[in-house]
Amino acid sequence: MSTTRSSDLPDCDLLVVGGGINGAGIARDAAGRGLRVVLCEQHDLAQHTSSASTKLIHGGLRYLEYYEFKLVRKALQERELLLRSAPHIMWPMRFVMPHDASQRPAWLIRAGLFLYDHLARRAFLPASVAIALDRHAAGAPLKGSYRKGFVYSDGWVDDARLVALNALDAAERGATILTRTACISAQREGGQWQAVLEGQGGVQRRVRARAIVNAAGPWTAQFAGQAGGARTQGLRLIKGSHIIVPRLFEHPNAYIFQNPDKRIIFAIPYQDDYTLIGTTDEEYKGDVSQVKISAAETDYLCQAANRYFKRQIAPSDVIWTYSGVRPLLDDSAANASAITRDYLLETVGVAGEAPLLNIWGGKITTYRKLAEEALAKLAPLLASTAPAWTDGAPLPGGDLEQPGVLAQGHVFEAFVARFLADYPWLPAPLGRRYARAYGSRARVMLGSAQSLAQLGEELVPGLHEAEARYLVAVEWARSAEDLLWRRSKLGLRCAPADVARLSQWLEQRLAGEVAA
Template identity: 55%
Template sequence: MESCDLLIIGGGINGAGIARDAAGRGLKVMLVEQHDLASHTSSASTKLIHGGLRYLEYGEVRLVREALAERERLWGMAPHIIWPLRFVIPQTHSPRPAWMLRAGLFLYDHIGGSKRLPATRTIALDRSPLGDALADRTGRGFVYSDCWVEDSRLVVLNALDAAERGARVLTHTSFAAARREGAAWAAVLEGDGGRREVRARALVNAAGPWVSEVIGRMTGAHTSRRVRLVKGSHIVVPRLYDGEHAFLLQNADRRIMFAIPYEGRFTLIGTTEEAWDGPAGPAAISSGEVRYLLDGANRYFSQQLSEADLVWSYAGIRPLYDDSSGNASAVTRDYVLDVDADGGSAPVLSVFGGKITTYRRLAEQAMKRLAPFFPEAGPAWTAGVALPGGDMPGGDFARFADALLASHPGLPPTLLLRLARAYGTRVTRLLKDAQSLDALGEDLGGGLTTAELDYLASTEWARSAQDVLYRRSKLGLHVPQGTAERVEAYLAAKGGK
């Protein structure tokens, strides 16, 4: 029987973050994910590293403060996949008075100790180019800053760092059952290689929407905590406006939505928040949600949208901690860590709730809760330690990208910039000494080469076209018809060797 210190169930951002933290403390870690890394909630976010301005309205000051402190820390750890983004809040159609927004933004600027992002400012919408896209440019707006993140890549990079520190990462492996045997857990896993048993000193249940279901598979485990499932959906449309700024839009029902520049040629609009009573698995946007997002965008922008403009949509089920709120939008985004230990040994730590911005802090707190069971574990260490590819001098992505372009004059600049964003300093492991496209192998469409596929399959656990085109990248929005089939065929052939 295999053995480990910590068996982590769930390959989303919280599971990957805890695996990285624990492996870096010297523990023997195994992470199992039933599908691909970030295949559910963690790749279906609004893709922001932010404090959550609207959470101040619900009194979540501690959560916002913690998230704001993490915002710049994460930016410094992964400047290739995280970067600043300006947001415009038009006061037109606002259900909230200007003084309320101004007070909230003042708090937002000051409670998180921001050092690098600019402070909020007020603009006249009819005199600023930031208001050009709006149908109604009367009155004023507020401009504040947060950060963008490539969410699924953040998960993969945490898992990669965990693996390089000794963790074993098993995708397409399900947690079937576990029972306490003395001071440890005997767990049963099911994957491509059949069933296997693993003995673990502790379990971490980071299964997201499946957290309660996973507890039910552990003989003798119990908790009084509950999870609340909320569906969030997004749409992608052709680019609505010029500029690299985003918009925070307020709807009449007091819910907010974002319009964000996306993948160069598109605008991302979301999110909805609907109570979800279905199974915890994959979800799709409903026609009602599409209409809600289109109506919200059409209320603000001069360029009008219809369902015919939809390029792509995605939906995810968020596993929020159930605080008994009657409003899905008001359910806390804070996290709760529940530890169940029978007789002071063989603990299981279950994660309820959380948001992508606070994943590193959540992982640190999880290890603090488990520290009594692992006295040999090292101290907290993840704050400020770069993720794979993020170790560029001074965290200066622009300077790094310029140097990459200069060192590879035979490769297209657009390809180099995409690769730099995806892989950071690790891009040299993919490019090696290539000075021409031919040196990167066959182009399967949209600049996706077999060299990149080889890297993703060997290093980042990619096994399907969906893994490559919509999680390790968003090339699925750009590649020509037939690329997905070519990727599947190549990966299948490579897997059969």
Template identity: 55%
Template sequence: MRDSVDLLVIGGGANGAGIARDAAGRGLSVLLVERGDLGGATSSASSKLVHGGLRYLEHYEFRLVREALAEREVLLRLAPHIVWPMRFVLPHVPDMRPRWMLRAGLFLYDNLAKRVTLPGSEALDFRRHPWGAPLNGAATHGFAYSDAWVEDARLVVLNARDAAARGAEIRVRTAFTSAQRGADGWTVTLTAEDGATQTVRARAIANAAGPWVMQALEDTGVQAPDRIRLVRGSHIVVPALYEGSQAYILQNDDRRVVFVIPYEGRFTLIGTTDVPHDPASGPPRCTPEEAAYLCRAVSRQFRKPVTPEDIVWTYSGVRPLHDDGAENPSAVTRDYVLKMDRSAAPLLSVFGGKITTFRRLAEDAATQLCEALGQPRPAWTAGATLPGGDLGGRTVEAFLAEAARRYPFLEPARLRRLFHCYGGELDAVLGHAQSAADLGQDLGGGITERELEWMVRQEWVRAPEDALWRRTKRGLHMTEAEREQFARAFQQVRQAA
């Protein structure tokens, strides 16, 4: 355990893990601390999309959309196992936005940034096209366009793994408690899960604490240079509403949009809401009002109505949006702002941001931090795959076909699930197993002893929920009794690992 580093990163979400990775790759000694699990808050509670943000065009955020669309192509290239193309269907509801406006918006969306891997938009006649079948017929026409899906919690973990491979130290369940500033560095107090404290020295601090960015600033004794607005986004999961890999983006009567997305093979993910969140109310939860709102939005346009009784799972996250003064939470910018305080030892704070642009945010942050420390180094992450992202020049389907020949005992659905977790590291996880028995006991939801050992040793899994709801979503496929059984088995595997 280090007691002196160039850079302390507070927060193990997408931004914090991205900054740690980028800075470590530029030669800085880095320590990242996360008081809970990696990606345990906002970064695992997103809509799971790498997208430009079609609706942001209405707010004239062209630079943000352009940057996000460019990053979409970058992430598709660097992490094809956890980021993949998805086609979105946009029904045209005449009394909301006129067709010309949708067509113009999609033209901009297609052309603001260069598309390499994704097809452009197209008009659809739902009376003839099969994608109109799940809809109730109120909309006879619409459009289709491209964006991408991301396994958000795994994106965080893979950035942390690459940071560690480049020399960073990652400490989960370790809280940043306080810091005293000097002319040449920070004296920082950290508190472990068991209550033990440690003092470390850091030449600079990156405050990427997300919803807790203001609290972290208070703990440094530095006056906040800006403000954030906490906005809760809730999602519901219901049994699959339709067959097919296409997602839907529905215009709601309040001019917001709601996504309807195939999820985990057997389910449909619906979200999200935009509700001001009071931290005094406790951790974010999907309220009955939010659940009813999402059900109504889908039932208004889908053939199969959705009721709160259909919901099998909900999750909520708090977006720490940079406060730009907008009255409507949906209109608050999703852009990020970096504030660097160089009055003594450097302190960089992150306000806002979205998961799609986390790499660009991290690149900007690392550049500023290196310059502040007098160690300018070139950016590098745009061309470096994340762990598992190197498929040896093969397409995803070619890689899967070859893996099926190596592991014939794995049924296709399980193999694909493992690929979308581990990609090119599949052999390392499975250890060149020759049979299902070589993977050890199935602990529930298809997670074997071998896979759990990997997550404990390589991915900082410290509790059953880390494995069931963040590294994977297998908890969704298990009964409460099975999850309890997994928790008992988990303790044995962790102790052995």
């Protein structure tokens, strides 16, 4: 599924360059309409921006402050649809906002939350409420000076798995997904694109495509120039960094904190034993493939948390960090936090030429709608009359109630109970993690196993051979980093010796694949 041996690929209708959330979403939508699709990604799926988010499915409450009503409404409309499409990797979450009277008056926050509740229909997410922090569980971890607060609804997502599942659905609908494969040239010739793709070891393959989608994220402007398109739009590259610390609170709610610099910081329950804190917003000028958190960012996030929490943290408490560069549409905003999170789809090429569609900007919550709008632009140029379809289709593993059917609400806990009952030999924490990661596909991953021993060696804590084999064969995992940080977050619990052992196992397995 994930590799092609021929030096030349079959002709395709659509070549998608970029394996982040926008590229994977567009490949899925196009393949589902019967188009012949090739997606190439120079590294791993979601290796950069799409695995470095704050991992929220949200309307963007703070965007109301910048009058981004259209964007917020679009994102809110997508929010519950996405939660229903993959209730194993996305779930509702309540967010607590302690009121700091020195930042914004209470009436303004109430007005903003009322608008947030009513800009789009909610089917199962509860409305916002005011709370007294001295009588609410969320108040206990906070300093005593915070007495009032507000609670509202949004959602959580495993961002890297969301990308992998979109790519998997695209592949199962006929798309060719090529990871670690860069598009090194693309030229129009004879009414089509002639592209050269280069994989590992310098192996080159050619493909002819009727259209190209440039979904290269931070590399969008670079590829647009490479493909001969006029650079009519600009990107602002904004670095966002996050820190992971030992768990700062026991309840399942998240926090949204207002800072004196007008930025918003989230503190979110993470992987059971940790708290995720982020994000920063900084202009970035360096190599986007080598982005890392700075000491100043770490200090900033620690200080932001310390303004609110009783339990104080320092950089020495940080267990892990991650950073990414968000390619935001340049709207000339002076403040990085104020730059629009909306997107622009730009078709380049005169009538009769093979089109190039550049994707400028975007955010995870609106990726499905972006893909749908991209196909609306491309379909007439490709003579495709197939209708839009993704608003009613679950992602792989998301059909927890009935095969192929979108969930009616958030039904994960009922599914977990059935799954654990069907596999009583699975330790409950491991079974629950499988249910979370794979949903209904967990049964496919387990195959015919009838005991823990039949899952094979435990390569690192929590990762057995059966799961690793599945991720290599089905989800394009090729390195320990792919397995431990993007397909799972088991890297949080691994020692260097564990990683070395897993890398050796992968090397042997992949060498066997090549020999076969």
